[in-house]
Amino acid sequence: MNKKTRNTILNILLVALVVGLLCFFQSDTSSHSYAISIIERSVIYAVVAVAMNLLNGFTGLFSLGQAGFMAIGAYVTAILTIPVEMRDSVYYMNGIAGWLHDLHAPMVVALLIGGLFAAAAAALIGIPILRLKSDYLAIATLGFAEIIRAFLAAPMMDQITNGSYGLNNIPGFKNIFQPVALAVICIGIMVLLIISSFGRAFKAIREDDIAAEAMGINLFHHKELSFVISSFFTGIAGGMLAIYMRSIDTKTFQVMLTYNILLIVVLGGIGSVTGSVIGSFLINGGQEWLRFLDDDTFKIAGVHIPLFRPGFRMVVYSILLMVVVLFWRRGIMGTNEFSWDGLFGLFKRKKKKVSAGGES
Amino acid sequence: MSATTFAQHLLTGISLGGAYALIAIGYTMVYGILRLINFAHGDIFMISGYFMIFAMASFPWFIAIPVALIGTVILGVVIEKAAYKPLRSAPRMSIMISAIGVSYLLENLATYLFTAIPKAYPEIPFLKKILTFGGITTSLVTLLTPVLTVVLVVLLMQLINHTKIGMAMRAVSKDTEASRLMGIKVDNTISMTFIIGCLLAGIGAILYFTDRMTVYPYSGSLPGLKCFVAAVLGGIGSIPGAVIGGFIIGICETFLVAFGYSTFSDAFTFLLLIIILLVRPTGLFGEAATDKV
Amino acid sequence: MAENVLHVENMTMQFGGVVAVNNLSLDVNRGEIVALIGPNGAGKTTAFNMITGVYAPTNGKISFKGEVMLENHPQGKMVKNYLGENDGRYDKIIVKTPDQITNLGIARTFQNIRLFKSLTVFDNVLIARHMRSKANVFSATFCLNKKEEQENRKKTLELLRMVGLEKEKDEIASSLPYGKQRRLEIARALATEPELLLLDEPAAGMNPQETDELSEFILKIKKDFHLTVLVIEHHMELVMSISDRIYVLDFGKLIAQGTPEVIQNDPKVISAYLGVQEDE
Numbered sequence: 001m002n003k004k005t006r007n008t009i010l011n012i013l014l015v016a017l018v019v020g021l022l023c024f025f026q027s028d029t030s031s032h033s034y035a036i037s038i039i040e041r042s043v044i045y046a047v048v049a050v051a052m053n054l055l056n057g058f059t060g061l062f063s064l065g066q067a068g069f070m071a072i073g074a075y076v077t078a079i080l081t082i083p084v085e086m087r088d089s090v091y092y093m094n095g096i097a098g099w100l101h102d103l104h105a106p107m108v109v110a111l112l113i114g115g116l117f118a119a120a121a122a123a124l125i126g127i128p129i130l131r132l133k134s135d136y137l138a139i140a141t142l143g144f145a146e147i148i149r150a151f152l153a154a155p156m157m158d159q160i161t162n163g164s165y166g167l168n169n170i171p172g173f174k175n176i177f178q179p180v181a182l183a184v185i186c187i188g189i190m191v192l193l194i195i196s197s198f199g200r201a202f203k204a205i206r207e208d209d210i211a212a213e214a215m216g217i218n219l220f221h222h223k224e225l226s227f228v229i230s231s232f233f234t235g236i237a238g239g240m241l242a243i244y245m246r247s248i249d250t251k252t253f254q255v256m257l258t259y260n261i262l263l264i265v266v267l268g269g270i271g272s273v274t275g276s277v278i279g280s281f282l283i284n285g286g287q288e289w290l291r292f293l294d295d296d297t298f299k300i301a302g303v304h305i306p307l308f309r310p311g312f313r314m315v316v317y318s319i320l321l322m323v324v325v326l327f328w329r330r331g332i333m334g335t336n337e338f339s340w341d342g343l344f345g346l347f348k349r350k351k352k353k354v355s356a357g358g359e360s
Numbered sequence: 361m362s363a364t365t366f367a368q369h370l371l372t373g374i375s376l377g378g379a380y381a382l383i384a385i386g387y388t389m390v391y392g393i394l395r396l397i398n399f400a401h402g403d404i405f406m407i408s409g410y411f412m413i414f415a416m417a418s419f420p421w422f423i424a425i426p427v428a429l430i431g432t433v434i435l436g437v438v439i440e441k442a443a444y445k446p447l448r449s450a451p452r453m454s455i456m457i458s459a460i461g462v463s464y465l466l467e468n469l470a471t472y473l474f475t476a477i478p479k480a481y482p483e484i485p486f487l488k489k490i491l492t493f494g495g496i497t498t499s500l501v502t503l504l505t506p507v508l509t510v511v512l513v514v515l516l517m518q519l520i521n522h523t524k525i526g527m528a529m530r531a532v533s534k535d536t537e538a539s540r541l542m543g544i545k546v547d548n549t550i551s552m553t554f555i556i557g558c559l560l561a562g563i564g565a566i567l568y569f570t571d572r573m574t575v576y577p578y579s580g581s582l583p584g585l586k587c588f589v590a591a592v593l594g595g596i597g598s599i600p601g602a603v604i605g606g607f608i609i610g611i612c613e614t615f616l617v618a619f620g621y622s623t624f625s626d627a628f629t630f631l632l633l634i635i636i637l638l639v640r641p642t643g644l645f646g647e648a649a650t651d652k653v
Numbered sequence: 654m655a656e657n658v659l660h661v662e663n664m665t666m667q668f669g670g671v672v673a674v675n676n677l678s679l680d681v682n683r684g685e686i687v688a689l690i691g692p693n694g695a696g697k698t699t700a701f702n703m704i705t706g707v708y709a710p711t712n713g714k715i716s717f718k719g720e721v722m723l724e725n726h727p728q729g730k731m732v733k734n735y736l737g738e739n740d741g742r743y744d745k746i747i748v749k750t751p752d753q754i755t756n757l758g759i760a761r762t763f764q765n766i767r768l769f770k771s772l773t774v775f776d777n778v779l780i781a782r783h784m785r786s787k788a789n790v791f792s793a794t795f796c797l798n799k800k801e802e803q804e805n806r807k808k809t810l811e812l813l814r815m816v817g818l819e820k821e822k823d824e825i826a827s828s829l830p831y832g833k834q835r836r837l838e839i840a841r842a843l844a845t846e847p848e849l850l851l852l853d854e855p856a857a858g859m860n861p862q863e864t865d866e867l868s869e870f871i872l873k874i875k876k877d878f879h880l881t882v883l884v885i886e887h888h889m890e891l892v893m894s895i896s897d898r899i900y901v902l903d904f905g906k907l908i909a910q911g912t913p914e915v916i917q918n919d920p921k922v923i924s925a926y927l928g929v930q931e932d933e
Contacts, residue, residue: 062453064460128638134452135397136637139588143630146585150627189794196793197783197802204769204780211767214705216755216784216845225790255581259464266457311472318465325458326446335771 007340026176034288036176040244042284043183047237049264049276050187055230057271057335058194060206061223062134064258065125068145069231070238071253072121073114075152077239078167078248079103079160080110086169093165094158107171111182111239118235121148122228130223142255153250166249170242179240186233191273193229202226263321269331274338279331283317290316364495369618370611375502375571377610378509382564383587384594384602385516386557392533392597393553395452399459400439402584403466404558408432408565409481409575410474416482425484429562436558437551445547463581470577478574487570505567506607512560513603520599525552533597582626586613589633595646604644655682657719658849658881659704659759664713665737666699666905667727673699675905676713676738681849686875686882688892690916691902692926697885698764700902701851704883705761706751712737717757717849723747756784760847762838764854764885770827774818774837777826779809781844809844815877816840816870832863836870843878850874852884856891864888868895889927893917901926 025032025039048066055061084104087096105113129140151157153164161167173179193199201222204212213219242248264283268275293316296309324331336342383405390398411431415424443462447455487501520526528549531539540546568583569575590609594601609629616625636643659681666674674696681687689697703710706723711731715723724747727735769777782805788798796802813819816836821829826837835855842850855871856864868891875882886892892899893913901909901916903925909916916922 056453060453062456128634132637132641135395135456136592136641138456139397139585139592140634140637142585143589143633147627147630150623154623192796193790193794196790196796197786197788197798197805198790198793200772200776200780201783203772203776204783207769207772208767210707210751211763211769212780213751214707214755214761214763214767215781215841216752217780218750218752229790256464256467259460262457262460263464270453309472311468311475314468315465315472318461318468321461322443322458322465325454325461326443329450329454 003341010340022176022180038281038285038288039176040173040179041287042281043179044237044240044244045261045264045284046277046280047183047186047240048234048261049268049280050190050273051230051233051237052261052265053268053270053273053276054190054194054202054233055226056265058199058206059202059223059226060134060209061130061226062138063141063227063230064138064255064262065141065145065231066234066261067253067255067257068141068148069118069122069234070241070257071145071148071152071250072118073111073235073238074242074248074253075161075167076114076117076235077107077110078170078242080105080113081107081171081243082167082169083171090167090169091159091162094163096162097159100160107178107243108182111236111243114239115232115236118238119228119232122231123224126224126227130220130227142258145253145255145258149250149253164249166247166251167242168247170246170248172243172246179244182236182240186236187273187277190229190233194273198222198225260317263317266321266324267331269333269335271335272331272333272337274336275331275333278333286317287313365618367494368496368498369614371496371498371502373611373614374607375505375567375610376614377607378505379564379568379571379606380583380587380590380610381509381603381606382512382560382567383583384590384606385513385599386561387588388591388594388596388599388602389529389553389557391591393529393550394444394448394455396444396455396459397588398557399456399584400443400462400466401557401561402580402582402587403463403470404432404436404439404580405561405565405568405584406575406577406580407435407466407470408558408562409569409579410470410479411562412566412569413479413482413575416484421484424482425566428566429559432562432565433555433558436554436561440551440554445550467577467581474577476577478576481569481573481575484566484570499571501567501570508563508567509603509606512563513599516556516560516599519556525549529553586626586629589629589636591643592633593636593643595643598643598645601643601645655684657681658683658717659883660716660719661700661704662714662716663739663742664700664703664710664715665739666696666703666708667711667731667735667737670734670736672736673905674703674710674902677902677905677907679900679907679910681881681883683881684875684879685897686871686884686895688896688899689883689885689902690887690889690892690899690926691908694904695902696905697902698853699905701761701853701883701885704754705759705851706749706754709748711735712739712743714743717759721745721747722754722757723749752784755845755847758846758848759851760842760845760849761851762835762842762853762855764857766831766834766838768826768834768838768841770825772826773823774813774826774829775809775822777837778812778841778844779805781841782809785846812840812844815874831858835859835867839870839874843874847880849881849883852882852886854885854887856886856888859888861890864891867891871895 025036029036048070052066055063079100080103082090084102087101125144129137132140152161155163157163201217204215204217205219205222209219264279265276267282268279290313293308293313294310386401387398390396408428411428412424415427419427439462443458444455447458489500491498491500491503520529528544529552531544532546532549536546586609587606590605591602593608594603594605612628613625616628657680661677661679664674664677665672677700689700691697699708702708704715710723710725712726714721724743724745726743727740769780786801786805788801792798810819813822816839818833818837818840821833826834829837839855856867859867871882872895874880896913898912899910899916900907901922908925909919909922
């Protein structure tokens, strides 16, 4: 059979496998709660990572404001989905604003509105900020994320965001398919954008913005587009995070969150969507299977390792980021995406190495 | 607000500004020479605080202070050699991510080693001595900080403008390759820049934390960003500019807190940054550079 | 009399205290190949940068196809520091970004090749078609513009064939040899469907044979694409063989203009730039 048919069949098989796996986990949620939790968190972070990659990796705009846009999406989603009957108890200190009390939306609508708010904020912020050089853009977006956080926690916002008390009683996902489907759709749209004419224009800006401009690409218009779209999906991911965590406050959205996403993007490969997804699963999965690093009672072969105590896992992650940046800049995927040809090529090369080794 | 209260706040602001100025100098010098925003500078300042805590636990203050300062300087130089030097020819994004990575590492390392619970900063006996004059009550450290800042800056300007190493620093800031061709030892010059920057940050840490009284892993994160804003406000690359920027931000922050807007004092600093970048990106004393097309 | 395509009037560029281009006036008419020559640092690329909107001229006016495209006069600090001429002659301020100027029909190549290095040869040219697409981001993302996308791909392939780079279409741009990179840059500029093409030292780094091929190439694309060409060049054989008229710049000022024969014999040009043949 030719390559195209082979690839189509393989794709169908892969999708069937994934769906089957999800059904398997969903069938017995209590014994698979760890796995479900990891999968849900991984897909949420994958969406932000791809959105960050769209901005940083594909358009070359180094923005560190992700935590701020996630906060907007999270708060809007939370506010709209907390059940009306619970609201008075959630806003117990200062009460909820009258017009907000009965305003409720189903999950998907709330997520979309959260994304739109984040996009609107990005549109406004973009106007002054996008003409700055890369280093300044990074600091300015970081600054805006902090301003957003201060704004959400401000006393005068108490009746809307519950100020510094945070929001709880956010209804969670009904099953594992909801977040996975949402993530697939979000990432799918971003991939379509990247392979479209506009995606190519973004890459041109990344490669050489002066040449891109000379080829008729309006820099501000396209940078703003990339920024707004990236922030839209970042906001949706923030909303999904709120639903996953069921309670949020502004401390959830400190700069550390952005740095964690940056780690995922760098590890997976700046400029690779597949890499961001893989990176997200590795880092979030790592939270579980590297858990022993934080455990001061853990023993290897009966020997107690004095290094292992709470906080060590994050140190290991930090060292990992430094190692990747210094010695393995391209990350896992470099700028490549997943392809069946690529995968088979990888195995062929490994086989060649083995057989060549055997013969000599 | 009465005159004495105003004067009291002004004094506090100038003192805070002095500490900020010392840290801001580190940012502006490193940016001038490497075109890098050293995201980790604020965290080096934080680790310096911890060094002091451990030094004071083992030595009397007149030994502890030099030990802590030397430790800070060594940390800065190690970071430069390990995390920045290998990436000098790499694309800009890589070295920025490296700086972020160092910041990330230092914060997580501090959380791991010292826990997130704030640790008490030791008292250096004479610094906390209370003085009163003209209706104003203050501690010695508050008065000492701006004075010490000005003295150190004057010394630094002497170094930059009248010594060989200073000239080397100015040359490398302008054109690294040409400096290398002229026989200047670029690596040593860059190390020297970090040594001075970290030394000043270490002194700033002593003055700042003596007032604050506690250190925790994120103590340096926000002050670090604020000091970067101070450096931009003054004109990135300009040392007098960084000092003036530091004082302006210190005073503004103090008065904002005094007027009851403490939740906004951090946001205000970032708002200031954005306004500067839009209205006058070169800052108060910086020079504009045009790109050759 | 051929239609005037580009009219540059009293264009001056002053950076700080340095006047890089001083009161330059030139015209390019439909179908002509006009050359701008002069020693290094004479201000030729600066002139290109003003015409294409990278720099706003300190003073002067530029018209394209009879309509004023750019106009400026000294402002702010420059009012006191202006060292050029014709101060006060222009009162309007018309500024355009480079992409707006490309949209009007002026395309350019760069002195130091500015290809999209890590993208393929094909994508380099395809990207230049983006500005001519009518699709907005939604229709492009959701593949509603399939016809336009296919059209663009077809045109890109045609262009690559015309410049002889069809076989290398999937190669990474930076892996091409220097001469091919220059041809790719020209193909990319042509993809924007320009009427006026600005070439900045297209023969730089080429040997005599490659330069001859380039001469043929420029004449061919001029004919096939109905172009008007303004070229900066140091290779005198190329300049003299294909130019209809030549402008000579020295220290930012125009010192001579005319046909190749006139320029070759102009003493000012010879002493400033061309050099005198040594008698043995």
